[in-house]
Amino acid sequence: xxxxxxxxxxxxxxxxxxxxxxxxxxxxxxxxxxxxxxxxxxxxxxxxxxxxxxxxxxxxxxxxxxxxxxxxxxxxxxxxxxxxxxxxxxxxxxxxxxxxxxxxxxxxxxxxxxxxxxxxxxxxxxxxxxxxxxxxxxxxxxxxxxxxxxxxxxxxxxxxxxxxxxxxxxxxxxxxxxxxxxxxxxxxxxxxxxxxxxxxxxxxxxxxxxxxxxxxxxxxxxxxxxxxxxxxxxxxxxxxxxxxxxxxxxxxxxxxxxxxxxxxxxxxxxxxxxx
Amino acid sequence: xxxxxxxxxxxxxxxxxxxxxxxxxxxxxxxxxxxxxxxxxxxxxxxxxxxxxxxxxxxxxxxxxxxxxxxxxxxxxxxxxxxxxxxxxxxxxxxxxxxxxxxxxxxxxxxxxxxxxxxxxxxxxxxxxxxxxxxxxxxxxxxxxxxxxxxxxxxxxxxxxxxxxxxxxxxxxxxxxxxxxxxxxxxxxxxxxxxxxxxxxxxxxxxxxxxxxxxxxxxxxxxxxxxxxxxxxxxxxxxxxxxxxxxxxxxxxxxxxxxxxxxxxxxxxxxxxxxxxxxxxxxxxxxxxxxxxxxxxxxxxxxxxxxxxxxxxxxxxxxxxxxxxxxxxxxxxxxxxxxxxxxxxxxxxxxxxxxxxxxxxxxxxxxxxxxxxxxxxxxxxxxxxxxxxxxxxxxxxxxxxxxxxxxxxxxx
Numbered sequence: 001x002x003x004x005x006x007x008x009x010x011x012x013x014x015x016x017x018x019x020x021x022x023x024x025x026x027x028x029x030x031x032x033x034x035x036x037x038x039x040x041x042x043x044x045x046x047x048x049x050x051x052x053x054x055x056x057x058x059x060x061x062x063x064x065x066x067x068x069x070x071x072x073x074x075x076x077x078x079x080x081x082x083x084x085x086x087x088x089x090x091x092x093x094x095x096x097x098x099x100x101x102x103x104x105x106x107x108x109x110x111x112x113x114x115x116x117x118x119x120x121x122x123x124x125x126x127x128x129x130x131x132x133x134x135x136x137x138x139x140x141x142x143x144x145x146x147x148x149x150x151x152x153x154x155x156x157x158x159x160x161x162x163x164x165x166x167x168x169x170x171x172x173x174x175x176x177x178x179x180x181x182x183x184x185x186x187x188x189x190x191x192x193x194x195x196x197x198x199x200x201x202x203x204x205x206x207x208x209x210x211x212x213x214x215x216x217x218x219x220x221x222x223x224x225x226x227x228x229x230x231x232x233x234x235x236x237x238x239x240x241x242x243x244x245x246x247x248x249x250x251x252x253x254x255x256x257x258x259x260x261x262x263x264x265x266x267x268x269x270x271x272x273x274x275x
Numbered sequence: 276x277x278x279x280x281x282x283x284x285x286x287x288x289x290x291x292x293x294x295x296x297x298x299x300x301x302x303x304x305x306x307x308x309x310x311x312x313x314x315x316x317x318x319x320x321x322x323x324x325x326x327x328x329x330x331x332x333x334x335x336x337x338x339x340x341x342x343x344x345x346x347x348x349x350x351x352x353x354x355x356x357x358x359x360x361x362x363x364x365x366x367x368x369x370x371x372x373x374x375x376x377x378x379x380x381x382x383x384x385x386x387x388x389x390x391x392x393x394x395x396x397x398x399x400x401x402x403x404x405x406x407x408x409x410x411x412x413x414x415x416x417x418x419x420x421x422x423x424x425x426x427x428x429x430x431x432x433x434x435x436x437x438x439x440x441x442x443x444x445x446x447x448x449x450x451x452x453x454x455x456x457x458x459x460x461x462x463x464x465x466x467x468x469x470x471x472x473x474x475x476x477x478x479x480x481x482x483x484x485x486x487x488x489x490x491x492x493x494x495x496x497x498x499x500x501x502x503x504x505x506x507x508x509x510x511x512x513x514x515x516x517x518x519x520x521x522x523x524x525x526x527x528x529x530x531x532x533x534x535x536x537x538x539x540x541x542x543x544x545x546x547x548x549x550x551x552x553x554x555x556x557x558x559x560x561x562x563x564x565x566x567x568x569x570x571x572x573x574x575x576x577x578x579x580x581x582x583x584x585x586x587x588x589x590x591x592x593x594x595x596x597x598x599x600x601x602x603x604x605x606x607x608x609x610x611x612x613x614x615x616x617x618x619x620x621x622x623x624x625x626x627x628x629x630x631x632x633x634x635x636x637x638x639x640x641x642x643x644x645x646x647x648x649x650x651x652x653x654x655x656x657x658x659x660x661x662x663x664x665x666x667x668x669x670x671x672x673x674x675x676x677x678x679x680x681x682x683x684x685x686x687x
Contacts (some may be wrong), residue, residue, distance in 0.1 A: 057570060057586040059461065060467045062404065067454055079584040103569045105308060110585030132571065134314045137306050157312035159474055164315060177601045182312050183472040 005126045006098045006151055006174040009048060010209040010230060019226035020048035021267040022211055023260055024102065026069035027054050027086055027208045030246045037253045038242075039090045042097075045257040046264020049098045049211075049231065054083040056104040061131045062086030063186040065236040068243065075227045080107040080116070084123040091124035100153060100174075101129040105141075113144035121148035127174045129151070129153045135167050137222025142171045151175075156184050156202055160196070169206035175230065181215040186236025190215030192224035219266030226270035232261050291538035291614050294605065299488020299575075301608035307487040308571045312471050317574075321489040328496065333389065337497075340385050344418065345375045347382075348502065351508035351665070354390050356635040363655030364518065364662035369505045369533065371669045372640065378670035379501060379529045380411035380482060386497035387480045389416040396478035399423045402466040404431055404459035404525065405596030405643065406438025407670055408482030413447035423447040426465045429457035431595045437674050456589045459525075459599045463573050483526025484603035487574030491603050498532025505665055506536050518543040518662040519654055522669065523647040525561065525597035525616070527606045529669035534615060544616065546654060547606060548647045550592035551619035561590035563602040564610050564617045577604040593622035593682065594642035596670070620649035626682055629672065641670030642678065 013020045023042055027035050035052075042050055055073035059066060080103075085100050101120065108116050108130065120128070128150055132261050133141060138152060151174030159182060160168055169176065178198055180190035190212065199210045212225045213233030225232040240258055245255040282299055288294075294301040299321075307317050311644050327333040330555040341347040350373065351384045354366045371379040372573035391399060399421050403409030409425040416423035425442055429451040432439055442449050463486075470479040484494040502520070509517050520537055522530035537543045552560035561567060570579040580588040580600035590600040609615035620628070625642055628649035633639045640648060644667065657662060672679070680687045 055586075057455070058464050060464050060573070061312075061471060062467075064454075074643055081584075106579070106581065106587070107585035110581065110583075131310050132308045132574075134307065134309060136314070137308055155311040157310070157314075159312050159315045161315060168311065179310075179312060181307060182474045184468045187472070234315055 003106040005096065006049070008236050009098050010175065013230065015050060017268055018271055019229055020211070020231035021046055021197045021233050021264045022049045022051055022213070022233040023047040023238055024233060025242065025256070026066065026073050027052055027083040028073035028076040028169070029069040029239065029242055030072050030252065031076045032078060032082060032086060034229050034252050036086055036089055038256055039086065039235065040093060041253060041257045042260060043094060045259060047097065047259040049100065050167070051100045051102045051235070052083060052087065052231065054080050054101055054103040054107060054136040056107060059104060061184055063184040063236060065186045065243070069239045080111055084119050084125070087125050088123040089203060099124065100129060101125055102129040103131070105133045106131050108141070113141050117144040117150060119149040121150055125150060127153045128149035129155065129177060131155070135170060138171070139246055153177055155179050158198065166202070172206065172208065175209040175211050176202050177233070178202055178212045179209050183214070185214055186217070188215050189217070190221060190225060192228065195225060196228040219262055222263050223266040223270040225271040226267040230266050237263070287612060291609070292535065294608065295488065295492055299492065301605045302611060303569070304577050304604035304607040305488055305491055305575050307574060308576065309574045310471060312474065314418040316474055317487045318449045318458070324390060324489045324493050327390050327393055331404070333393065337386055337389055338451035340389070341500065342384070345381045345385060348504040348508070349373050351505055351512065354636055358655070359633070359654045360635055361652040363660060364658040364664045366651060366655055367509065367517070367663065367665045368668040369501060369665060371501055371529065371667055372671035376407070376411045376414050376430040377673065378407040378411065378641065379498060379532065379667070380412065382500055382532070383482065383494050383497040383528060384408070384411035384415045384480065387493070388419055388421070391478035391480065392419060394478065396476060397421065398473065398477045399480050400426070400469050400477055401464050401480045401482060402426045402459065402462040403482065404428070404598055405594065405641070406431070406435040406442065406674060407459065407596060409449070410438050410441050410445070411445070411447035412480050412482070416447060417445045424469065425449050426452050426462040426469070426637065428459060428462045429453045431458055431462070435595055435674060436680055437525065459595070460587065460591065467573070471662060482528065484531045484605060485573060485575055485577065485601060491575065491605055494528050495531045495535055495605060498528050499535045501529065501532040501667060502534060502536035509663065509665060511681070513663055514650055516540055516543055517665045518542070518658050519546055519664045521546045521548065521647050521651055521664060522667040523548045523597060523643045523655060524606060525550065525599045525601060525643065526601065529667050531603055531605055533667045538614065545614065546650070547615055547617045547663040548650050549617060549619040550594055550597035550646055551621040552591040552593070554621055555619055558588070559591035559621070561592040561597050561599060562619045564606065565619050567600070569607065572601050575604045577607045578602050578610070583595045593625060593678065594646065596641070596643040597646060620646040624649035626679065626684070629679060637673035640668055641672045642675045643670055644668045
């Protein structure tokens with residue numbers, strides 16, 4: 001199980017000659033029950049992989065949208081363990097959709113790497129992205145995750161040069177996450193023309209599928225990225241839906257799943273008619 | 276100490292000044308915990324700093340600005356009346372509040388801006404708590420003609436208005452940060468976000484001896500001028516080394532600058548004073564070593580105030596400059612190996628020391644060193660009459676008069 005689920009999913013996407021659609025939401029935003037109902041609805045809305053953020057008090061790489069989501073998550077009482085509980089509850093009804101946890105190192109460090117890895121595997125987590133743990137500092141975490149078959153998914157950025165690439169893809173599995181803009185989440189837009197060569201370079205260096213995120217908000221942007229990458233990640237645009245629906249007292253789950261399905265459609269049809 | 280504690284205790288290094296290692300590690304602390312986008316920049320900065328450090332021309336340039344622009348060396352002053360008042364060891368002040376801009380922060384700002392220009396960077400950003408580092412950065416940016424953006428927590432903007440105006444006069448843009456609780460840690464988060472967004476031209480001038488490697492070692496090196504001068508001055512004035520050196524600690528830049536040149540002088544006690552706010556047993560303090568545990572924040576592994584889920588807890592101190600939930604990694608290391616001692620002073624104790632220093636020595640200290648001074652009396656008494664203690668008076672108190680007046684219930 002675990003990272004095999006990621007490999008199987010990307011193999012299936014390749015067979016269908018389409019890019020995957022990866023969604024990001026924050027655990028506990030605005031509360032645990034809503035997050036669980038969103039998670040349960042995402043696969044049917046077209047999510048091929050799910051990234052689930054666990055909140056941190058000081059999310060240094062996030063733009064205002066996800067900063068506020070983290071604050072709402074913490075306010076609702078969400079914790080790292082609470083996030084694992086959400087994954088376990090999701091897994092009761094879905095054995096196929098890979099779940100990647102995404103967040104910052106300190107909550108995981110505080111929990112203890114071995115304890116976290118064991119609990120995450122048991123809950124049904126397939127991969128982990130830690131924004132503030134570059135490869136130079138990742139070995140102890142990699143040891144713990146590899147022992148449980150969980151993929152440590154690495155970020156590559158526009159600033160990652162050729163000399164650094166081998167370091168970045170060392171001990172990584174599942175896929176590589178290309179941060180398509182130098183900046184925080186949800187602010188700048190990805191430039192599809194610059195994304196294509198970067199994706200190619202990363203595929204070659206890692207031998208893994210490449211997902212692209214950080215600058216994709218609209219169906220058009222998602223489709224442009226889906227033409228060249230193995231997956232397109234959308235986070236802030238979905239979190240914005242959650243925020244506005246919660247503020248307007250609308251049905252959060254319905255609104256965010258509607259948005260997700262629009263984006264999924266764009267990703268799924270991006271390569272129609274191409275080989 | 277129980278046997279197992281002795282066995283498990285970290286080995287005592289032979290040379291405390293040999294840290295960090297090539298990866299920026301002080302024992303278990305330090306490192307480079309930043310997002311991948313910043314990692315190449317942090318590595319480039321490490322190389323550029325190593326190169327500058329070894330370049331006599333860079334060092335000569337820095338020394339020249341330290342002398343003619345900042346006014347170094349700062350005096351070492353025998354605080355005779357405070358010594359008499361406490362009736363113990365002779366108390367000396369290292370007068371870093373007499374530097375240009377009124378604190379030790381100029382030492383580091385000068386060093387880093389010379390490095391930034393050497394690297395061809397054209398825009399400077401900084402974070403600030405009390406505003407002392409912001410003022411120092413705005414000052415050197417004005418001097419060298421570089422645009423400057425200073426991130427400052429909205430709470431701090433409110434309680435340090437004179438420094439905000441000072442930065443504006445110097446041509447810097449002050450951006451209030453409202454995320455989190457609007458204090459130093461939030462300002463640092465926001466500065467990191469700016470840096471990651473403007474990687475091509477921007478230099479992040481960090482003010483304390485924390486952050487990803489090479490910042491802790493770089494800031495320490497630039498601040499070590501404090502301890503190097505103090506060591507030479509006390510040898511000249513007293514013919515011997517002091518028995519203790521004392522400094523306040525938020526992130527810990529003035530303390531590490533004072534301590535570092537004394538690290539291998541085994542007879543010299545190194546004492547850092549954290550901010551205990553309302554008391555370290557309350558939830559309103561900023562004493563990371565006394566009340567925190569190791570974790571990762573702002574690019575380095577160090578002691579942090581955090582809850583059971585690893586969320587960072589907001590610090591509290593009457594002094595905006597000490598109001599930080601972490602501490603530089605080298606202090607965490609010196610604490611764990613036992614080379615330095617760390618104690619704390621409450622808001623109330625610092626206020627009393629602030630007034631005592633003003634009336635007995637004619638020096639209005641900043642609230643930050645007032646925390647150190649609040650422990651110096653008992654340290655002097657404990658050491659006894661024939662001993663010597665040197666305290667770093669790292670900033671002057673003009674910026675704090677409104678805060679102090681309010682705390683004393685006075686309207687000005």
